Amino acid sequence: MGFIRHHPGAQRTCVLIGQKDNISFRAAGEIIREHDNNSKLTRYLMMSHVKEVLHKSTPVGRLLRKVDLPLTDGTLFPWLVANPAALLYTLCSNSAHYAHFCQQFLGQGESRISIYSDEATPGQCLRPDAANILKQQCVYWTFMEWPYWFRSRGCGWLPFGYLKLR
Numbered sequence: 001m002g003f004i005r006h007h008p009g010a011q012r013t014c015v016l017i018g019q020k021d022n023i024s025f026r027a028a029g030e031i032i033r034e035h036d037n038n039s040k041l042t043r044y045l046m047m048s049h050v051k052e053v054l055h056k057s058t059p060v061g062r063l064l065r066k067v068d069l070p071l072t073d074g075t076l077f078p079w080l081v082a083n084p085a086a087l088l089y090t091l092c093s094n095s096a097h098y099a100h101f102c103q104q105f106l107g108q109g110e111s112r113i114s115i116y117s118d119e120a121t122p123g124q125c126l127r128p129d130a131a132n133i134l135k136q137q138c139v140y141w142t143f144m145e146w147p148y149w150f151r152s153r154g155c156g157w158l159p160f161g162y163l164k165l166r
Contacts, residue, residue, distance in 0.1 A: 053090070060085040067161075081161035084113075084141060088158075105145050112144040116157060119165070135165040 054064050063086045068076040092099035117139045140157035150156040 056090070058086045058089045058093075060089050063087060063090060079161055079163065081139075082159055084158070084160065105147065106143060114142050114144050115160070116140045116142075137163040137165055139163075 056063060061083050063083055064080055065083050066078045067081050069079050071077055088102070092102055117137060119135060120138050121135050123134055139160040139162070141160050142151050142157045144151075146156060
């Protein structure tokens, strides 16, 4: 049996953090309201909470950090990426089930990381100008020690960064 089937809270976390299927603030609010009838989340409150989480500092550094990418003309491009250690710390801090899952499969030793990159065009892909305006390169990472059934789901790949293509 899979981890997600046993822990509905982790499934909700998986849906909210899964980056392969983008989710709007409204849809995320609806999911949260389904599980918490007392929730009075609005789009504004959710956006402010997301911004607060993204700029929070953890014991292993800030969740978001800038990496300078060298360009062919000699200049540097500041790429905003997710700090993998801080992201993992935040996810484990917010969900005891997720922390237990990571501890079960990762333990205390070294782990192997796999990186995946794909080009994506969000929105209406058939729009004539979408090919040049909306394209982005999406970079994700995962632990090879996580079971295959988890890595084959969208939530099994954690976001590293997104680059808008020109």
